[in-house]
Amino acid sequence: MPTPITRRTLLVSGATVGASALLGVPAASADAVEHGDVLVTPIAEVLDGGEQVTSLVLSARALGRVERSSLTASTFTVHVTATNPLSGEVAYEQDRLVTAASWTRRGAIALELEHGWGVDGGGTLQYMGEHGRNVVLDLDYVITQVEPLRGRGGSGAVVLDSFRQGRLSDPEVDAFAHHTSASGLNYRLFSPGRERGRGREGAALVVWLHGGGEGGLLTDGYAYYDNEAQLRANRGALGFATPEAQDLFGGAYVLAPQATSAWMLDGDGFAPLVLEAIEEVVAAHRIDVSRIHVVGCSNGGYMSLKMVAEHPETFASSVPICCGIGARDGSDTYFVSDDELAAMTTPTWLVHSADDTTLDAQANTVHAHERINGSIMSLYDNVTWDGITYPGHWSWIYVARNDPQHDGASVWEWMATTKR
Template identity: 55%
Template sequence: MEFVLGAETLDGGEQVTSLTLPTARLGPFDPASLTTGTFGVHAKATSPVGTGGQDIGHDLDRPVTAARLDDHGDIVLELGHGAGTLGYADDRGRNFRLDLAYTVTQNAPLRRRGRPVPATPFTQGPLVNPEVDAFGHHMSRSGMKYRLYSPAAGSGRRPLIVWLHGAGEGASLPDGYYDNETTLRANRGALGFATEEAQAIFDGAYVVAPQCTSVWMDDGPGFAPLIHEIIRDVRRTHPVDPDRVLVAGCSNGGYMSLKMTTVYPDAFAASVPICGVVAGRADGDPPLIPDAELAAIGTPTWLVASLDDDTVDTRVNTVHAHERIPGSKMTLYDEVVRHGHRFPGHASWIYVARNDPSAGGVHIWQWMAANRR
């Protein structure tokens, strides 16, 4: 019988957080015979590509923190955190979806009226992440892949939110790796806008997440028309309000969200660049977005970053851009902390995915939703 891997995209990336064993067909058994020690879980994860000797996977026992029956009578094993579905290859600067091999071992019998229920072997089934699976797979006519979330049916035209991922979520074409997945599994950037809370604020919004074939910063002016083509495709096939197209992105995607408003100055109702890059990629390089382009941005812009970001210098990028974009807003955090856990300072997108930034009593999602082109 196949068990299901239940995954969640947490603030630090996707993890397998539960297993569901199809035990309903075995019939009822004594609840007392199901404990956290009844089954053991082992996880082995390996890279789908060569990584030059770097081990980006894992090989470990997963602690079972709870064991229960669901409404169908199947056993759900809840797992402790600590084993992601992605691995970051340093030599590629990319996240890759790991090949997962989970093994379930029955350590003690389930019992019915005191007698053991015959043991049944379990084999690994699909990986299920409801939030990720709610985004459909698509490809533009130019060959750029993207994921699209569609809101619940309703009347009238809806906003469209364009999420542009960071450098680690792009494809690695030399490896034949273009998965259209890591954009939704590496962080909650796009997923946050598809939550019930966000959808209520935006009165139902489409959310589109293109996946770059490399890194947006490699050729922002070249990628901009490809993103714009995807926006046109979604507008043509769905009831999108052309006056409520919004763009947001983190890091490499923060740069690209700004670049989109310089290439298409009349296309967007608002822009949210998070820990984005405008300076040169290295000391002495020309800026990716010159001051004259920043000063010409007319799209309402709210920049977000953390001062302890040690990947992108906040002052020479976010603060510099804010000082030059007319009327822009800016939220600077001292650090990135959620539920008592301190994340790397570069991960300030966590705050936007939770609608945390605010100014004058207005939070960032409400501000986005209120803007019109």
């Protein structure tokens, strides 16, 4: 039987029991003002190493009675349990360090959580190595008030005893609307603001093709196809939706399809499905068809080359990142021939890191660069950003941060000024 997908955003947090006792306030004390039903909203951000929950927002009517100066970083403790929705196994369970506490403009409490590369307990995804897929975890946060909040005007302590977890919020991810093509291919779409893309010909369209870990899992009894991981695993698509990128493009739609498995498993089968999604977006929005760009990493790097090979008149530019092109004898399930590479006229900018141990840079990107006439190549020694060295396969970080440069132009600038 297929494993059903649960909405990880609809989990209910366990209520903190006995907060009054923990605070040393008798439950029946007239000096204690207890209010339940505190909404806990996990706030996530896609970092260079993937999405993490970076803060929690606590909302309750009772907070309007709290003396704000009584809130500190030690007022609440936070515990999280992350469960794989497919296997049912606990991926991690631990306390999370609250680094700061503050008040939002709307009178809610924001608890900042320790996060970043190498920090455990914040990730929203788990990589299932046996299946090669990233799965979005079910997250259950338990909040405990361990220090008092003073009521205004000497009204007594405010004790928050009952917590209800709301949906996961990631503003960048949530800006991409959910869609499914006529053939059933999931995709997410970012639309520029009304003030952008008003040129006579319409806005640009950037097509982001994800890596192998971000597809669906429809084998071994699973029915996992959630239209989420292609945005949460890295900043590849999100980078093009940032204000910086949108300014350079003068407004751009960003389309992020999700394979039902992995692009490399069936490039011939996926190519028409990706094209169909592109055509649907073009038909529904004011798109400048001379400015459709395809970008992809790893599996998606292969697929970006495959799309250009299959549809040479569609794309203004192609940016394959840490791509695979297959063994030269064609024995892999994925394969871009030397003849196809040599025939490519779409402006191409290839990006890779020399220390990539997943897809060898010389056998793939350098080989393709030597055969695609006029192509640009950015070959890095390693993947280091903001002082952190990541695995060598993760060269998509550079494109997501608009780092590659050629002849005085960044990769985003080059794309934004390239037309078919």
